[in-house]
Amino acid sequence: MMINILLLSVAILTLGGISGALLKNSGRQGTFWGMAVCITGTVLSIIPAINILWTGRTISHQLAWSIPFGSFFIAVDPLSALFIIIISFVCAICAAFGVGYLKDYEGHKNMGVTWCFYNLLFASMLLVVMARNGVLFIMAWEGMSLSSFFLVMFEHEKQEVRQAGWTYMIAAHFGAGCLIALFVLLAGSDINLDFDRMAWPSSPFTAGVLFILALLGFGAKAGFIPLHVWLPEAHPAAPSHVSAVMSGVMIKTGIYGLLRVIPMLGPPELWWGYTLLIIGATSGILGVLFALPQHDLKRLLAYHSIENIGIICLGLGLWLIGTVTQHPFIAVLGLTGGLLHVCNHSIFKSLLFLGAGIVKHATHTLDIDRLGGLQKLMPKTALLFLVGAISICGIPPFNGFVSEFLIYLGGYNFISDTAASGHVIAAGIIVIISLALIGGLAATCFTKVFGIIFLGAPRSENAAKANEASPGMWFPMAILAFFCVAIGVSAPFCIRLVLPAVRSLHHLPAADLNAGFLPLLSPITLVSGVLFGFIIAVTLIRRRLISRQTVETGLTWDCGYVAPDARMQYTASSFAQPVIDMFRHILRTQRHFQMEEIDFPRQARFSTHTFDLFRNCLFEPLFRLSDTVAVWLHRLQQGRNQLYILYIALTVLVLLVLTGR
Amino acid sequence: MNPLFHILSWFSALILSPLLVGVINRTKAFYGGRKGQPLLQAYYDLFKLLHKGAVYSQTTSWIFRAAPIISLSVALTALLLIPVMGYRSVLSFRGDIIFLAYILGLMRFVIVLAALDTGSAFEGMGASREMQLSLLAEPIFLTCLAVLAAGTGQLDLSGMIKSLWSTSTSQTNAAVLLITGALIIVLLTENARIPVDDPTTHLELTMIHEVMILDYGGIDLAFIEYASALKLWTFSALLIGIAFPFRAGSPHIDLIIGIGGIFLIAVMIGIIESTMARLRLLRLPQMMIAAAALSLTAFIWVIK
């Protein structure tokens, strides 16, 4: 029954999306049709998923189909259900936002087609987390990559958008290639790719190879460094609500894939855990480090997605290490922290991307240094963006803190365990130091973002003319912001939504889990409550005290200067400069400075640019090399039929010789 | 323990923390051969500020007005998490160390935003430096606490500090001496003291914390100053709890010794401020790297 509703939802999204694209006049109607389909799909998918998560059971459905390698096999366990809830929730919110956001483009863009791909992306993500057959999984995975590719190409008339799209396409297919190899190898001699028919790999070596393949395949989607290069290109290129979906949930399907495949590889090994931990630490630290010098808000947010994927990986690394070294409590802490961070990140990251969308919509620019003072012009958006910014920095009492807290606790538990061996303690300290560094850098980055964009005075005319967004745009954000606060202050309750998913990966009695997490998380609620109490009390005291005094307004104190203007404000680049300078060996920020060489120069120009280290120093040389090889191979292609026949004959001959024995 | 007694340490901090500033200033005056300001000067200042109105810049928004409230509330909450020697904190739970570090992060976050809210280049400069230094201080702080966790096998601050020196091994004790050094650097950084920052200079270009609150006056300034005093108390209590090598056993005697120790740390800060010059900004990361080396050495030392 439940599974039928879920399938119905996928079918409605697919068919409804396609029929929307076929609509004749696809302006406003296309939008409303797409939106209606999306909301229907959400309702139909989220209800069964909540039911499954609540009851903790697994339902499956298996049909024979004409495609080889197994059957049409789908199943939903609590892990899938958790991801279905996240996907549906974020997709619906972003669709509601998209209605307002896309209004600008109506008329010169085909709305029906855009919404078609949006709904197809939604449907294929649902199918990815439900599929239990290799072929079906790859098909859904490809559908997801392709539909998001077309969404990224929304403004395909721009050169940089096209380039971003192709970068994304290459990365997606590199990942898909690894996944196909993974599933084929997993199936072994048996040609059935149903997940339940796959046996554990025969040797630890094979299992290790398969683990690496899974890391590469899913990591390309999730954005592990150095496979992240497509993220900072594709996210800024796509429309904001699409970036929100891509960054909020689509890259999480990579995490889902890892969680699904790792138990299929047999008992985990210690080095898997360490690999994940190191990937987590590097992605986390480098992600936020590269976010810091960015000038484009959406590119900055894209780098932050890499950072958060890193945090999730730290949790998963703790999970594997804890499992192998017989620390079930720490393993569960890591896994729960990681899964909760998946939820949290999907909420606050989509919130921030939607906020960026509103800023773009209102000012037509995303260059941080051209904005400023938006707090006064669009107070609601600013408040909601602030909630997202505090959440992503992992500052209590918002939701980002809860998941980071659990991962921290995992690390500290490794360290305080006196019986633990040295290398496990090393894992603990890696987690703690990287999380602390990530936290500090993220706080620097988001004080910069919020402080420069929303506070102070407008730095350009566009920013000065901004207007508050329509309720249709800020209300979806408000829902997301509500969940940021709600998960933060009611952590002991909200964790129960994640625990069934944890249990489907790590078998522990439900009562033990609930009882274990309550004393860990209830103090957070308590202290947050105390903090709110103090804030209310201090506010009241202040109000009482100030009511008897005079309150005036004046100019900002600038050491006696009486005509401060917006251009004298500190810029985002200067704000980040000390930190960028500390890490200059990694960031390699390029500076361009021009000034007339006279005594009183009338104008000067200064700009900085930070290229992606891995794009410039790893992939570009690699692709240039392959280019050279391709040019060299071009000689084989002479355009003469005789020659080609010779090639065929030679190949056949070689094959005969090789297989003849 | 009687719940009323339980928050005794919290109330003593509320009452006594401005006195810390007085003790620091008197120590500096003694070193400079001056008579110095009255010990209770900080109280007079706070009292005077509370009876003044406010002047707000036109560029500022509600964030500028909310920041002092939030930072004072955070300081009050942080105090609840801090034990004084063997005297347990009011709220203690597994992982309160992490909460403490992050809630102080909230305080910094709002003050930095308030500084950017004024649109002044000076305040932006201070905010930028504050974030740079705290970003280095935070990993050091959490590593120091990891050393304590490894040495004592506990995850709550009260339990850690209680079992330090009384039941811990000499290996742990040696490591604790190292992190004392690292924590002093963290304390000086977080509380904007010489050699990191100069709390007395009024040259905007050289300051960090003071320049961020340049536009505050009246009640708001009183709140911020009081929050800073409470934060100084928080760090001093933590430091004395870790560094003081004896435990009386009875929590009440521990509390009295601890409060005495906190004032001893104020004297120490005064001596440091009188004998050292403010470091150049470019040298500060080097000092933080030294602190990081101390804390990591301690960590390597403490694990078996």
Place this chain on the structure above:
Amino acid sequence: MNNSLWAEILVLGVVLTNFRLLASSRLFGLIDTMQIQAIALCAIPIALAPSASALSFRLVMLALITLAVKGWILPRLLKHAVQKTNIQREIEPFVGYDFSIMVGIILLGVCFLISYRFGTDANLSSHFLLPSALFSLLIGLMIIISRRKALTQVIGYLTMENGVYLFGAALAIKEPLLVEMGVLLDVFVAVFIMGITIYQINSEFDHIDTDRLSELKD
């Protein structure tokens, strides 16, 4: 405070002075640090003695002689050389100071990891002496590799020698005096010769950058 805590503090002192050697650019500062390290080093065998009655005359004499040579004569010689050559600081090392410290932290971790491999052998008098000895050796090597000035390199040699001394204490060799005296003599001669060489190089070429010596390769 018991004896073992003092021993820990002294060994920690050696480790920390090693870090200081990595971080300092002033030659006088380096020499002073060496002096502190030597004092800590001499006290270690005494602090390691289980009780006051276990302190033999030979042990105390060894400590005193080491103190005299490392804590007094060698630093004076080096300071003399610094004054003669009139060079106060290492200007541009091959490896920067901040980076050196980070490498130092990693090296310390590696040393501890390596000494776990040895296990807690019965003849090791303390678990932290062996890694610290190894650490001193590596730091000495690192200073020699990463610095330009001949004087700094001499200090690197001395650090290595201190590491050897700690090894002696760690492995509780029955006759540490013999081993130690032999090594000490070697180093003494080496420093002496280098002192002369530095002086000569300086008066010939007006600098003591060793990398310029590579011009002599032909």
